[in-house]
Amino acid sequence: MRQELGQALCRDGYLLPTAVAGVYGRDGRFEHLVGAVGAAVSVMAAEVDATVVRYPPAVAADELHRVGYLRSFPHLAGAISVCADTTGRETAIAARLHRGGAWEELLRPSDLAPCPAACYPLYPHLAGRAVGGGKRYDTMGYCFRREPSDDPFRMQLFRMHEIVCVGDRTTVDAFLARAHDFAARLFTDFGLAATRAAATDPFFGSGGRMLAREQLDRDLKQEYVCPTPDGGVALASVNDHxxxxxxxxxxxxxxxxxxxxxxxxxxxxxxxxxAFLQHGPDPADWPGGTQRAFGLPTG
Amino acid sequence: MRQELGQALCRDGYLLPTAVAGVYGRDGRFEHLVGAVGAAVSVMAAEVDATVVRYPPAVAADELHRVGYLRSFPHLAGAISVCADTTGRETAIAARLHRGGAWEELLRPSDLAPCPAACYPLYPHLAGRAVGGGKRYDTMGYCFRREPSDDPFRMQLFRMHEIVCVGDRTTVDAFLARAHDFAARLFTDFGLAATRAAATDPFFGSGGRMLAREQLDRDLKQEYVCPTPDGGVALASVNDHxxxxxxxxxxxxxxxxxxxxxxxxxxxxxxxxxAFLQHGPDPADWPGGTQRAFGLPTG
Incomplete structure (x- = not known):
């Protein structure tokens, strides 16, 4: 069902398939819809005086080491590899490339990695700082998860828009309540069914199952899940880090x-x-409230 | 001078430095300015009925092979490496990661590469198609060039907004003239000095010098160059492919x-x-026309 939705969106030109599964271009109509959701998140971020920060789609690989991402999610992580030591090796490199197909042998992982979640670059930015009772941030960017799939809900490169709070336990607890209000309001405004449920991150391996159990026991992650015939899929999550x-x-x-x-x-x-899954393939037929939320002509 | 500009923009919070040279976050004020330039390009793209397409910041690595990018620019290119063959190797991978620091050994280049220019994913999208006299496209996205530097004009990850025309020679020649009008108009509207000059791409090695000479001889690349005390820097280019x-x-x-x-x-x-270089560190002091173009309060 989800796979068929992806095929329909490609056929109708909203998504532009590429040679790699789970990597799509988007047309202007799809981008308009994405922009409307982002604008709604920005409005909520402004309500809690969040500071806007935007990062490019890669982060220092060291930061992923530092917070344990590579140990918890090695199956989803990536690194940007580059042609090592080009200086003074022109002849050797050119000769190798002209033999053809030897590009990969020249590559070594660099100090950069595709960003796995929009908020990862924020914490090094705050390193060593005192944030007082609490500060809030509005961050959005392309994220990478290595899970090639024909399910359009499992894109390898997608945008995540986050509102983050960093501060004292009391302030952050108040923010968590507000964050749930935000999620509930967004899905109401856009006319989308999404059910709140306790959840876990997709930790790697058998050690990961222990981490997931602890996450559940401590009630650290709640998702807003869109029901689909192939199972639920999270549209948003509220996370206590x-x-x-x-x-x-x-x-x-x-x-x-x-x-x-x-x-x-x-x-x-x-x-x-x-929205396409719940309201059909043509936005002109969506409910008026959903059209309004997405900034579409109603009727 | 350019390096000092970068330091000033970091000090004033417009740019957020990271652990990697040439990779910066941006604050909301900087993003507003970027958005205004992008909106101006979109207006011009709409004038030539360009179809909007947006791609994520990575492209199938095969596409870079196919158009010779890796042979011409191995020093600037990257690939996304991922942890190979995770399935069934949980114990081995977990053991290796728990020894620490062995992450890089697990990585192999995947079928994805960071996108080097906004238009690269467009051509495979058009593969095998007949474009008639000509079609135009509006594309924008994050691009990667491996050139770590403290010069803020040499970011490793930056956004490029392109208007592309694909078609017959006559149509594309007419587009090239229009493209120069667009570039001249944009720099006039934003009140920025930029001089048109013949240019070459930064091809690799001694073979690359021949390619660059051919590019000059055939007049295939013109840049709009902002003069700086450290030499000119291209703000835009018009390219005949x-x-x-x-x-x-x-x-x-x-x-x-x-x-x-x-x-x-x-x-x-x-x-x-x-704009910061030519008009100073505080947008409140920029000329009225520049402020208007950037969507800032004037005066």
């Missing part, structure tokens, strides 16, 4: 203790895909 | 012959940086 991101960077709260952090993150393409 | 991108993909013009293509591309961050 505790000190996972703040401790490695020495980010301090108002009380001098390590700050904690939390976020609400929306999968922008997924929200748009949910 | 001839059949470089169309022949490998069998894109056919109205006459049944291989189509040709051309583009005008704007470096969105570079245009913003040029």
């Amino acid at each position: 505790e000190t996972h991101f703040t401790r490695p960077y020495g980010i301090i709260g108002g009380d001098g203790a390590p700050a904690v952090s939390a976020c609400v993150g929306f999968g922008l393409e997924r929200v748009v895909l949910a | 001839e059949t470089h991108f169309t022949r490998p993909y069998g894109i056919i013009g109205g006459d049944g012959a291989p189509a040709v293509s051309a583009c005008v591309g704007f470096g969105l961050e570079r245009v913003v940086l040029a």
